[in-house]
Every structure is written in C-alpha cells, then in structure tokens.
Amino acid sequence: MKHQEFRRHSLCLGGMEAVEARSPHVFGRHMHDQYGIGLILSGAQRSASGRGPVEAGAGDLITVNPGEVHDGAPIGGGRHWCMLYFDPAMLIEATRDLPGTSRGDYRFEAPVMARADLACSFSMLYRRLLSRDAAALAAEEALLLLFGGLGSRTDGPSERNCSLLAQARAAIDDAPEEDHRLARLAAMSGLSRFQFLRAFAAATGLTPHAYLVQRRLMKARRLLARGEPPATTAIACGFADQSHMTRLFRRAYGFTPARFAAASDRQVT
Known part of the structure; x- marks a missing residue:
C-alpha cells in the first residue's frame, strides 16, 4: 500500500466523529x-x-482513552481501519446507566480486543451512525450494546499528582496558544520546576511542552473542521507559522491540515 486515503463523516448523533482511513x-x-x-x-x-x-490485525478492535499517548506503525504494507471518537461528556452520559459505571470516568481497559461479537457490535453502530436516515434511538441502542461489553469506570491513576497538576494542566487546556513557561506552571502546582516536570510526565505520559503541542494540534483540528484557513489557524493556535503547524500536524496524524480540512465525506478507495 503506497498511498493513503482519509475520510471524516458527519453523524446522526452529536458529540461524535467518525474517521475511515487507509x-x-x-x-x-x-x-x-x-x-x-x-x-x-x-x-x-x-x-x-x-x-x-x-x-492489532484485521478484525481486532482498538481503543484509546482521552489524553493517552500512543503511536502506530504498519506491519507489512499498510492497514485500513475505521474509528469512532466520542467527546467525554457525551460518552459518560450515554453510558451512565450501564452496570458498574456509577462513579469516576469511563476507561477502556484493553488497547486491543480480538472479540468477534464486539467487532460485530461496532460495525452495526458505525453503519447506523453514518446512515443519513438513521433514527437516533437505533444509534443509541447500538451504542449501548457495544459499550455494555467494554471498559469500566475507575477513579483514575495518580490521583494525588492529578490534583496537584490540575491548575497548570487547565491553564494549558484553556489557552494552548499562549507561550506557557515551566516556572509559572510549576508555581501553580506548588512544585519546583524539576518536581513538576517529573510529576507531569508521570501523570500524562508527555512533558509539559509536548502536551502543549498536542493541545495546539487539537485546537487546530477544531478550527480547521469549522472552516478556518490553515494560515490563520496556525497563528490562532500558537504555532510559529503555517509550515510549523503543517509539519507537526502531519507527523502526528499522517496528513496535512489542508487535507484534513478538505477530507469530509471523501470516498476511501
């Protein structure tokens, strides 16, 4: 496989995004x-x-939790996959009535699952969400059938560190375009710069700067999806210029910001 194709879909339920790619x-x-x-x-x-x-191979389900650092490389020539992304508030609300989900945040436990029954449930949900005449009730039922066999709610790891880092992490989340400095972020957490660096990396899997870059990329995706031009998006997100954003965007996601912006509902071939 020497080429790649990418497509984003509009869905019948809000708070979700569907992506298919080769x-x-x-x-x-x-x-x-x-x-x-x-x-x-x-x-x-x-x-x-x-x-x-x-x-993960053909027929396997793959999962990722919010803020979880991951990468991906093909085994052989390439791969063809489809993904559903859920806003946290939407997913937590949709699954609040499932057994064992009374408190904490929903978490996927296994990054890969070889489960034919769940793969079938996922395929049903994916088809219903993409159907232009799908009933919301049918999509909601398929969603619960899938998530009834997945994940659990937990109180989350590193609770003490997360509490200490909450203000600094929120500062980055709320304004990723700003030029945040290590000393100021550490002061928000009541830690030395070194203590903050270690605690932040342990809690998030990324250094504060790498986390900031990811938040800038996430903001860029939102702006591009709304139709903002790449050049103005780059400045609004805190990148030095459009080429800087493009380089980091492609490294993370495999395609350029311009291609992402133009990819909605393009046919995968």
Missing part, C-alpha cells in the same frame, strides 16, 4: 482529547499505548 504512515506519539474505538478492516499495525505495546 495508510502506510508511521504515526508519531500523539494523543486525543476524545475516547476512540475502531476496527482494523485489513492489514495490521503495531503501536505503543499508555497501556503497553500491542499489535
């Missing part, structure tokens, strides 16, 4: 601010996730 691209370490679950349709890939190194 690609031989080696994705660098990156993260999403959404939950993601997908199905490998053909080919295979190797990746390092926050839950350990894994391999």
Whole structure:
C-alpha cells in the first residue's frame, strides 16, 4: 500500500466523529482529547499505548482513552481501519446507566480486543451512525450494546499528582496558544520546576511542552473542521507559522491540515 486515503463523516448523533482511513504512515506519539474505538478492516499495525505495546490485525478492535499517548506503525504494507471518537461528556452520559459505571470516568481497559461479537457490535453502530436516515434511538441502542461489553469506570491513576497538576494542566487546556513557561506552571502546582516536570510526565505520559503541542494540534483540528484557513489557524493556535503547524500536524496524524480540512465525506478507495 503506497498511498493513503482519509475520510471524516458527519453523524446522526452529536458529540461524535467518525474517521475511515487507509495508510502506510508511521504515526508519531500523539494523543486525543476524545475516547476512540475502531476496527482494523485489513492489514495490521503495531503501536505503543499508555497501556503497553500491542499489535492489532484485521478484525481486532482498538481503543484509546482521552489524553493517552500512543503511536502506530504498519506491519507489512499498510492497514485500513475505521474509528469512532466520542467527546467525554457525551460518552459518560450515554453510558451512565450501564452496570458498574456509577462513579469516576469511563476507561477502556484493553488497547486491543480480538472479540468477534464486539467487532460485530461496532460495525452495526458505525453503519447506523453514518446512515443519513438513521433514527437516533437505533444509534443509541447500538451504542449501548457495544459499550455494555467494554471498559469500566475507575477513579483514575495518580490521583494525588492529578490534583496537584490540575491548575497548570487547565491553564494549558484553556489557552494552548499562549507561550506557557515551566516556572509559572510549576508555581501553580506548588512544585519546583524539576518536581513538576517529573510529576507531569508521570501523570500524562508527555512533558509539559509536548502536551502543549498536542493541545495546539487539537485546537487546530477544531478550527480547521469549522472552516478556518490553515494560515490563520496556525497563528490562532500558537504555532510559529503555517509550515510549523503543517509539519507537526502531519507527523502526528499522517496528513496535512489542508487535507484534513478538505477530507469530509471523501470516498476511501
């Protein structure tokens, strides 16, 4: 597979995004601010996730939690996969009535699952969400059927560190375009710069700067999806210029910002 194709879909339920792609691209370490679950349709890939190194082949489900650092490389010529991304608030609300989900945040436990029943449930959900005349009730039912067999709610790891870092992390999340400095972020957490650096990396899997870059990329995706030009998006997100954003965007996601902006509902071939 020497080419790559990428397509984003509009869905019948809000708070979600669907992506289908064919690609031989080696994705660098990156993260999403959404939950993601997908199905490998053909080919295979190797990746390092926050839950350990894994391999996934055709028929396997793959998952990612918000803020989880991961990468991805093809095994062989490439792979073809489809993904559903869920805004955290939407997913937590949609799954609040499932058994064992009474408190904490929803978490995917396994990064890869070889479960034919769940793969079938995912395929049903994906088809219903993409159908232009799908009833919301049918999509919601398919969503619960899938998530009834997935994940659990936990109180999350490193609770003390997360509490200490909350203000600094929120400062980055709220204004990724700003030129944040290590000393100021550390002061927000009541830690020395070195203590803050270690605690932040332990809690997020990224250094503060790498985390800031990811937040800038996430903001860029939102602006581009709304139709903002790449040049103005780059400045609004804190990148030095458009070429700087393009280089980091492609390294993380495998395609340029311009291609991302133009990819909605393009046919995968």
